[in-house]
Every structure is written in C-alpha cells, then in structure tokens.
Amino acid sequence: MTRLDMYQVDAFTTELFSGNPAAVLVLDDWLGEATMQSIAAENNLAETAFVRRGRDGWDLRWFTPVHEVDFCGHATLASAHVLARELGIKGPYSFETRVGTLRVSEGDGAYQLDFPSFPPEPLGDVELPEGLSATPIVAAFRNFENVFIEIESEAALAEFVPDHQKILRLQPLSLVVTARGDEHDFVSRYFAPHAGIPEDPVTGSIHATLTPYWAGKLGKNRLSAFQRSRRGGRLGCELAGDRVLITGAAITFMKAEIYLP
Known part of the structure; x- marks a missing residue:
C-alpha cells in the first residue's frame, strides 16, 4: 500500500470556506494517468493538482473529476502555497505545464501568478445557442x-x-x-x-x-x-x-x- 500526503487549499481568498478549493499532491514521480484521474474523481473538486520536481523547477498537471485540463489558475496558486507554507520550499516557483511555463512569486501575504496572455479571438465558426442569456x-x-x-x-x-x-x-x-x-x-x-x-x-x-x-x-x-x-x-x-x-x-x-x- 502506498501512502501519500494530500492538501486541500482555498485559493483566491484569505478566509476558509470561500475562494476555490483545490487538492494538491507533491509527488516523486507521476502516478498512472488512470490513478490520477481516479483521485480527482474521488475528491470531486474542480481541480486536483499533481506536482513533481522537474529539470528546471516543477512539472504541474491538473485534473477535473472528468479529465485532465490544459490550464488552471487556482490550482497553480494552491500548488505554490503548498510548496511555500506546508513544505517550506522557498520560491519563486516555475511550473512547466501544457500551456508553457507558469511562474509564481510570493510577497505581502499573497502570490503573484505570471501567466501567458491569451487575447480574445473572434468566435469564428462557434455558434452561440439561442437564448443562452436572458439579457442582451x-x-x-x-x-x-x-x-x-x-x-x-x-x-x-x-x-x-x-x-x-x-x-x-x-x-x-x-x-x-x-x-x-x-x-x-x-x-x-x-x-x-x-x-x-x-x-x-x-x-x-x-x-x-x-x-x-x-x-x-x-x-x-x-x-x-x-x-x-x-x-x-x-x-x-x-x-x-x-x-x-x-x-x-x-x-x-x-x-x-x-x-x-
């Protein structure tokens, strides 16, 4: 039997029971994808983050209860918080992810996340369902x-x-x-x-x-x-x-x- 520590963090808040909860596991190496997905489904939180040491920092992956996702902000913040507050690992932190390198630094009781900008694009061939919004x-x-x-x-x-x-x-x-x-x-x-x-x-x-x-x-x-x-x-x-x-x-x-x- 394997025993692993898992943390649950409320992100984008200073108060418990607000913000967005995320689970974080810091691993020596990835678990099997099916296992990571099962853990995320068991947690039934919006995101479960899995972190491991990488060549130049940390590797980071995120899973919803249904599937792995390309990009997640609140679980990145939660991961940095666990490294800083629970494991005593000093930042700044560099996370390699599917959307490139995400950086997090700490100061003044908060964290600053450095993300790529994804400017708005035209809808293209995406059609909005009729009646999607009751207001204009x-x-x-x-x-x-x-x-x-x-x-x-x-x-x-x-x-x-x-x-x-x-x-x-x-x-x-x-x-x-x-x-x-x-x-x-x-x-x-x-x-x-x-x-x-x-x-x-x-x-x-x-x-x-x-x-x-x-x-x-x-x-x-x-x-x-x-x-x-x-x-x-x-x-x-x-x-x-x-x-x-x-x-x-x-x-x-x-x-x-x-x-x-």
Whole structure:
C-alpha cells in the first residue's frame, strides 16, 4: 500500500470556506494517468493538482473529476502555497505545464501568478445557442478553451441562470460570462458542465483572457476583478506585454493521508 500526503487549499481568498478549493499532491514521480484521474474523481473538486520536481523547477498537471485540463489558475496558486507554507520550499516557483511555463512569486501575504496572455479571438465558426442569456449580449469572443460573453451589468450577471444543456452545445469549450463591475473593474462567472464543473467558484485561467479584454475596453493595465460565484474570490490583474500577472491569496484547509493499492 502506498501512502501519500494530500492538501486541500482555498485559493483566491484569505478566509476558509470561500475562494476555490483545490487538492494538491507533491509527488516523486507521476502516478498512472488512470490513478490520477481516479483521485480527482474521488475528491470531486474542480481541480486536483499533481506536482513533481522537474529539470528546471516543477512539472504541474491538473485534473477535473472528468479529465485532465490544459490550464488552471487556482490550482497553480494552491500548488505554490503548498510548496511555500506546508513544505517550506522557498520560491519563486516555475511550473512547466501544457500551456508553457507558469511562474509564481510570493510577497505581502499573497502570490503573484505570471501567466501567458491569451487575447480574445473572434468566435469564428462557434455558434452561440439561442437564448443562452436572458439579457442582451454586449460582446462575444473566445480563446482556445472558452467562449466569453459580456452582458450589460453586474446585476444581470448575478441573476444569470445557466442552462447547462445549452452550454454543453459549446463543448469542448466552456462558458464565461462577464460584465463591468460595480465595486471592481470587472466581474465574471464560469461554467464547464462537460468537465464536471457546473460552476467554478474562482477561475484564474480565464483572467489570462479577461485581463487583456477589459484592459483594452477600460484603457488601463491594472484592474481589480471579482468572480461572483456563491463562494466568490478576488483577483488583482495586470497586463504586462504578452503576460498577465494575477495576484491572490490562499489558505490551507486540510492535510490528509491517502492510501493507494
């Protein structure tokens, strides 16, 4: 029997039971893909992160309850937090991932994530399902993994009721709904039912596209963002050339020991 330590971290928050929970396992080497997927399904969190030592830093992979994904922000933040706070490994941290090198540094009680910028792209041949939003859609665009729609206000975003059957028609893409914020520069919500995530509490990766979008629309490169889910989470965002810098806090909820045959 193999025993492994696993941590659960609430990301993009300073308070337990808010932000986005992610599980993190720091490994000597990858487990079999089926085993990693089974652990993620057992956890039933939006993401379970697996980290191992790499040649020039760390290798990082993310699994939803359904499949492995290309890009995840909150579980990257959670992974850096586990290395820093639980294992005492000093940063900055460099993670090799499917979307390239992601860097995380720590300071002033928070973490700064250095991600590639994925500017908004035209929808192309993607068709929005009729009646996707009950309020007027101001703009629609996409990146490599999501469709984004901007709607008219934060109030409309808070009242948005996802029709998961219509959102499933977008797969393999997921849906991001965004609006100008009342107290923040912009707000958002994220839905990925095909990945086993009806609504994600706080999604770092989508801000690699939302940041250049809203920076262009609002005419400034430093923005405050809030993901308006039930748990909620705050993100500081900065467009820095072809990179997006995202700042957020994290807190450990649990350390567990898991047993594998």
